[in-house]
Amino acid sequence: MxxxxxxxxxxxxxxxxxxxxxxxxxxxxxxxxxxxxxxxxxxxxxxxxxxxxxxxxxxxxxxxxxxxxxxxxxxxxxxxxxxxxxxxxxxxxxxxxxxxxxxxxxxxxxxxxxxxxxxxxxxxxxxxxxxxxxxxxxxxxxxWGLIAAHPFKGEVRLEGEASRSRYVEDWEVIEFFSLDSKRKKGSVLMIQAYVKLKLLTGMSQGDLLRLQIPIHKQDDGIHIMRHKTAKKAGIRTIYAWTPALKSAWEQAVSARPCLSSFLFCNAKGKGYVNEEKGTQAGFKSMWQRYMARLLKETDLKEPFTEHDLRAKVGSDAKSLEHAMMLLSHADPRTTQKTYRRKAVLVNPLQ
Structure with missing residues (x-):
């Protein structure tokens, strides 16, 4: 044995x-x-x-x-x-x-x-x-031709965990931008520029942190192919320039601690994404420190995640179709289930 x-x-x-x-x-x-x-x-x-x-x-x-x-x-x-x-x-x-x-x-x-x-x-x-x-x-x-049919697809109904429902209110966004920076460059201004771009485009964390000025900045807007689904859906998105989007981009450029091809970079000019491990440790640490200051220095009582802001964009979009385009989704069910969190106003019967 x-x-x-x-x-x-x-x-x-x-x-x-x-x-x-x-x-x-x-x-x-x-x-x-x-x-x-x-x-x-x-x-x-x-x-x-x-x-x-x-x-x-x-x-x-x-x-x-x-x-x-x-x-x-x-x-x-x-x-x-x-x-x-x-x-x-x-x-x-x-x-x-x-x-x-x-x-x-x-x-x-x-x-x-x-x-x-x-x-x-x-x-x-x-x-x-x-x-x-x-x-x-x-x-x-x-x-692969190993079996003729899936043995349990459609036969199993697991009790799913509830989707996250945290919706970031507009007043909370105002509180987010209320923190002052003691420096002309650095983490506070970088985080604020990052969130401005996030709220305008709904881009995922990975896509925002991978933005490179000579590659993604084009005459007609910001060009991306969503990294997470590049090998599957291959959806290309162009976020057309508006005065607000240009302003947020320039703020991100000026907030960098040094010259770099990356729009968001550390003191050595390197991007925050570790492509080998698929992590963004340095950026996440900055976010946690910023959120800790918010809870201590502002009227914000409940923390929210960077991903909650992506959901806010999906929720605030006027239509499901617009939300899908902003978030670079291929399946409307994903947008509806996870990213449309705003309460729906319903008129009662007369």
Whole structure:
């Protein structure tokens, strides 16, 4: 009987092990020559790096009989097409899925297994995201010709978590801009310019922080292709210049601590997005400090997130169609469910 896997190895592919901050592969006996003569081969220091290296060394396409093997192929072929931040989340979700379903046969897979999985997990929101990954993996299995039909699509109805409903009122925006800056450049003026652009365009954080003056500033407006969906929907948006938009852009330019191609940059002239990790740590720290000052120095009582401002743009747009265009959405259901938060005024019957 094989030894049970150590806790840190649960959720990893077969023959993988985590050791001293890195991931290794125990080479099957007799296969050492294909792995540089090693019995224990280092794959990488992170899960994305390890999977990428594993993909170079092994072809998993022709031997998929379990959910674990399906997830392996999904990691190698689908996850790398997503945004970096999404990839990081996917790797964490898939590791949890593998801990439960690694040896589960690909078929039959009954819908009850999904309900049992979610019920057993304390973190329900994460469990829902994990089920979404599992469902998409089965959708890809149909596409790849591994199975004839999705075994639980349309058969599972999970109780969804409530969408965030925080609507930022106009008076709160006024309070937001009331903070004074002791410097002619720097974080306060940069955050304020950032929010002005956000409220005028509804651009996502990632798209705003990736703006580069020589690339995105054109004669007719600000040109972007939304980064998150560039490989899928490929929606291009042009935000036409208005006096207010030009003013916000110029404020952002003048607020920079140094010359840079980026509209928003740190003291070294670098952008805030870490493309390798898909994070914006420096900017988020600035936002948190600014919000802390707001709660202490103004009449603002409830904090709001940068994403709540994107939802305010979607809510304040005069029509759903206009909101979709501002937010660069391809599906109106996403706009309606998540970004239209403003209360609707209804006249009572006479």
């Amino acid at each position: 094989p030894k049970p896997r150590r806790k840190e190895n649960k959720g990893l592919p077969e023959r993988w092990t985590a050791h001293h901050g890195a991931y290794y592969y125990y080479v099957p006996k007799g296969m050492e020559s294909a792995w540089e003569g090693k019995k224990k081969y280092k794959l990488g220091n992170s899960l994305p790096e390890a999977y990428a290296k594993y993909a170079e060394m092994v072809d998993v396409k022709d031997k998929i009989t379990t959910v674990g093997e399906l997830l392996d192929r999904y990691v190698l072929e689908v996850v790398p097409t997503k945004a970096k931040a999404t990839q990081n989340g996917n790797h964490a979700f898939i590791k949890r899925l593998r801990a439960t379903f690694s040896e589960t046969p690909l078929l039959p897979f009954h819908p009850q297994r999904v309900y049992q999985y979610v019920q057993a997990r304390k973190a329900k929101v994460s469990a829902h995201r994990e089920v979404e990954i599992l469902s998409h993996a089965y959708t890809k299995a149909v596409e």
